[in-house]
Amino acid sequence: MSSPSGEIQANPAFCDMLGYTAGDLRRLNLRDITHPEDWAETARIMNELLAGRVPSARSVGRFLRKDGKSIWADVSTVLRRDDKGRPLHFFTTIYDITDRIEAEEALMASERRFHVLFEAMKEIVVLHEEVRDAAGRMVDYRIVDCNRAFEEIAGMSRDRVRNRLASDFYGSDPPPYLDRYAEVLERERPAFFEAFSAPMGRHFSVSAFVFSPGRFATVSTDITERKKMENRLREDEAKYRTLFESADDAIQLMRGDVFIDCNERSLRMFGCSGKEEFIGRPPWEFSPPVQPDGRASKDKARDLIAAAKAGAPQRFTWRHCRLDGSPLEAEVSLNSLTLGNEVYLQAIVRDIGDRKTHEEEIQRALKEKETLIREVYHRTKNNMNVIGAMLSLRARALGDPRIADIFHEIVDRIWGMALVHKKLYESGDLHRIDLREYISDLAGQLTGSHKATGIPVSVKLDLEEIPVPIDAAIPCGMILNELFSNVFKHAFPGGGAGEVRIRLARAGDGAVELDFRDNGIGLPPGFDFRNQTSLGFQTLVMLVEHQLLGEIAFGADRGCACRIRFPLPRGHEGGHE
Amino acid sequence: MKPGLAILLVEDEAIIAMDLRFRLISAGCGRCRVVSTGEAAVASAETEPFDMIVMDNHLAGAMDGIEAAARIRDFKDIPVIFMTGYPQDEVYLAKTRPLRPAACLDKPVIFEDLIAAIDSVAS
Numbered sequence: 001m002s003s004p005s006g007e008i009q010a011n012p013a014f015c016d017m018l019g020y021t022a023g024d025l026r027r028l029n030l031r032d033i034t035h036p037e038d039w040a041e042t043a044r045i046m047n048e049l050l051a052g053r054v055p056s057a058r059s060v061g062r063f064l065r066k067d068g069k070s071i072w073a074d075v076s077t078v079l080r081r082d083d084k085g086r087p088l089h090f091f092t093t094i095y096d097i098t099d100r101i102e103a104e105e106a107l108m109a110s111e112r113r114f115h116v117l118f119e120a121m122k123e124i125v126v127l128h129e130e131v132r133d134a135a136g137r138m139v140d141y142r143i144v145d146c147n148r149a150f151e152e153i154a155g156m157s158r159d160r161v162r163n164r165l166a167s168d169f170y171g172s173d174p175p176p177y178l179d180r181y182a183e184v185l186e187r188e189r190p191a192f193f194e195a196f197s198a199p200m201g202r203h204f205s206v207s208a209f210v211f212s213p214g215r216f217a218t219v220s221t222d223i224t225e226r227k228k229m230e231n232r233l234r235e236d237e238a239k240y241r242t243l244f245e246s247a248d249d250a251i252q253l254m255r256g257d258v259f260i261d262c263n264e265r266s267l268r269m270f271g272c273s274g275k276e277e278f279i280g281r282p283p284w285e286f287s288p289p290v291q292p293d294g295r296a297s298k299d300k301a302r303d304l305i306a307a308a309k310a311g312a313p314q315r316f317t318w319r320h321c322r323l324d325g326s327p328l329e330a331e332v333s334l335n336s337l338t339l340g341n342e343v344y345l346q347a348i349v350r351d352i353g354d355r356k357t358h359e360e361e362i363q364r365a366l367k368e369k370e371t372l373i374r375e376v377y378h379r380t381k382n383n384m385n386v387i388g389a390m391l392s393l394r395a396r397a398l399g400d401p402r403i404a405d406i407f408h409e410i411v412d413r414i415w416g417m418a419l420v421h422k423k424l425y426e427s428g429d430l431h432r433i434d435l436r437e438y439i440s441d442l443a444g445q446l447t448g449s450h451k452a453t454g455i456p457v458s459v460k461l462d463l464e465e466i467p468v469p470i471d472a473a474i475p476c477g478m479i480l481n482e483l484f485s486n487v488f489k490h491a492f493p494g495g496g497a498g499e500v501r502i503r504l505a506r507a508g509d510g511a512v513e514l515d516f517r518d519n520g521i522g523l524p525p526g527f528d529f530r531n532q533t534s535l536g537f538q539t540l541v542m543l544v545e546h547q548l549l550g551e552i553a554f555g556a557d558r559g560c561a562c563r564i565r566f567p568l569p570r571g572h573e574g575g576h577e
Numbered sequence: 578m579k580p581g582l583a584i585l586l587v588e589d590e591a592i593i594a595m596d597l598r599f600r601l602i603s604a605g606c607g608r609c610r611v612v613s614t615g616e617a618a619v620a621s622a623e624t625e626p627f628d629m630i631v632m633d634n635h636l637a638g639a640m641d642g643i644e645a646a647a648r649i650r651d652f653k654d655i656p657v658i659f660m661t662g663y664p665q666d667e668v669y670l671a672k673t674r675p676l677r678p679a680a681c682l683d684k685p686v687i688f689e690d691l692i693a694a695i696d697s698v699a700s
Binding site: 378381382385386388389390392393396415418422426444445448449451 | 595596597599603687689690
């Protein structure tokens, strides 16, 4: 009880509620134990009651305990008046409802939290209510509520969504997934499925569950991107599968020592009618027992596999055999690849049977060409010899020794040229001859053919091996002809034992140096080779300077010395090969 | 050259054969029969006496010089001087060796070398 001015009288229960003694309370005013925020309301209620506008009042308010904490109370108050209607005191019944209020607050806080979550979720949440026909069959469902994610994707506010029938909202009768949702409601078991919304053009992963009788929620996740990725992966897979299958090389995958996958080409190459004939077998079961190098196929294959697995890609030729045992020449490359935690080997096998045949054909054609070239050189040489013989015959038939000498000289030159062709068809490379051998043979030929002159000339050679092309060899031969001819005609007018020294060497700059020296009478005093009327000298100078682009010099130190120096054509400077 | 020798010259190139024959006669050869095939050489060797044969290996007919020499060797022991354009050829050498030729000359034959070979056979 409290007086209109606030004095308090209370029962022990109220004293316990606030932790005061009855004496404490008698000394306090109502305002002292009322929560300051609630005093205005308390004062208003008291005034209403005092004014007689209401007979009683009920409110929820807080009281302050002695220890400073506040309690919630359900407060019912009536104003007692005396018989003249004057206020006596307020009679107040108080129930401590602190626990209830706190529980409500906690619930509200929890609801608020879930609502925030509901709104903030990226997932689309829609709450539905079943719609049944008279027979109790579910025929539709109504949208009860939805979250912001749904508003966004639907492009409309929830006011325009709520309470609409799904058949109307989605424009389809029956509405989407009606049977599925009916089952969810009936069995009270959640369902998970993927759905494609044609109007939205998006894929969703949906979970549906019952949240109260006759009501169910759907939580949908937009998985359009994931779907696209999956489709891309599937396309890629198909693309690579096509590459794998349409490759002209056999491609195989091995784990350990055995094949675990292969393409179509592998089956055709190895003469298998199906993968089961190929897969699960090691490569040496498709090889002869021994490889061409004499090693056992099994040992060699294992070594190569081990090396590839160790990370060194292997490329080698291999003799395989088909299922029927027929041989298969192949070029194989082995690479290791890691998928997951497993090491696999990828083998690419190329049938090189055709290539081998082709290479052999080229070799044969090359050999044939070489034979033909040799034959042409040989015929050329023969023809030159025939021309030589013809001239000899004619010269003798004329019976004039002077004309015979001229013919003889020409025959020597023809033979010199024929010798180049002979050397060419005898040489290994058909394009060049060794100048050392040529000079040596030619010197023998020329001294032989001049034996008739009665001057025994010995030839001393100091020759270096120099390979030269035909273009250099022919003029060299003619030059030696001129020089020898000079020796036999002029060097030893009184006969006697003559000596010719020929030196052939390579200069530092790659040029060829040819020294030709005799021990004859030497050159006349004041000899100027450029002012010679003899055809022989003119020919000599022309051959050296004009044809070989070289230099020629004469010296006369006990006999005649001629030094010739000429460069080799481009591509031949290297000399020995 | 020892005068009056009878020589069978087997050479299919007409001009070369003519030239060689001319030279041999000029050098004192008594009789020089020239044939161009191995078959003719065998026939001549059968019917006529010769002091020696100068044989080109490459001949016009089916029979080459080596085969002709081998055939002749079967019925007559006449020294043979071979002439060839392929003196280094292993096959050629392997074939001529068993015939124990008196000489093997390189073509074109230097006439003086031929005379020297003939002289060594004749002595």
